[in-house]
Amino acid sequence: MSDNQNLFGKKIAILATDGFEQIELIQPKDMLMEKGAQIDIVSIDQKDTIQSWDEDNWGDSVKVDAQVTDVSPSDYDALILPGGQINPDLLRANDEAVAFIKQAHDESKVKAVAAICHGPWLLAESALIDGCEVTSFPSIKTDLINAGAKWADKEVVTDGKLVTSRNPDDISAFVAKITELVA
Numbered sequence: 001m002s003d004n005q006n007l008f009g010k011k012i013a014i015l016a017t018d019g020f021e022q023i024e025l026i027q028p029k030d031m032l033m034e035k036g037a038q039i040d041i042v043s044i045d046q047k048d049t050i051q052s053w054d055e056d057n058w059g060d061s062v063k064v065d066a067q068v069t070d071v072s073p074s075d076y077d078a079l080i081l082p083g084g085q086i087n088p089d090l091l092r093a094n095d096e097a098v099a100f101i102k103q104a105h106d107e108s109k110v111k112a113v114a115a116i117c118h119g120p121w122l123l124a125e126s127a128l129i130d131g132c133e134v135t136s137f138p139s140i141k142t143d144l145i146n147a148g149a150k151w152a153d154k155e156v157v158t159d160g161k162l163v164t165s166r167n168p169d170d171i172s173a174f175v176a177k178i179t180e181l182v183a
Helices: 021-032 086-091 096-106 121-127 137-144 168-182
Strands: 013-016 038-043 049-056 057-063 076-080 112-116 154-157 162-165
Touching: 013 021, 013 096, 021 038, 021 049, 021 057, 021 086, 021 168, 076 096, 076 121, 076 168, 086 112, 096 112, 096 121, 112 121, 112 168, 121 137, 121 162, 154 168
Parallel strands: 013 038, 013 076, 076 112, 112 162
Antiparallel strands: 049 057, 154 162
């Protein structure tokens, strides 16, 4: 990938709720914005901010730009699903969030549906990983295999428009692959 790939004119949704892993939302958001992307934090919560989980305690809050029920995947060029244990577990129990993820995957304008750490739980809940190669935080490997995925221990795995990574150490590779698909 060339360093000059820019994302000017591209719009990316990050779907999250309280308990998202702070670094897995903030760092990709900042890196993608530096490349020119417009980022919307999309949530299921009817409030102005959502609060992160930062390793072992509550962390920073981020502004919510839109409710998942008020936007369409066709508004975006990519969808990012940050991890943490709390965030994807809450989102996978929300019908609107799961429907949004499925629609994003089916939408031709969306070039990447990217999930990191425990985020691939949402891909499993959305029935998107059967027969696909993915990676994740190791503790959910069995969940993903049981959902039909082929699991690989790599920093970033791409299967079609699905992009998955294991943990915060993989964020640079994760963002590079999203950029490559969207640019």
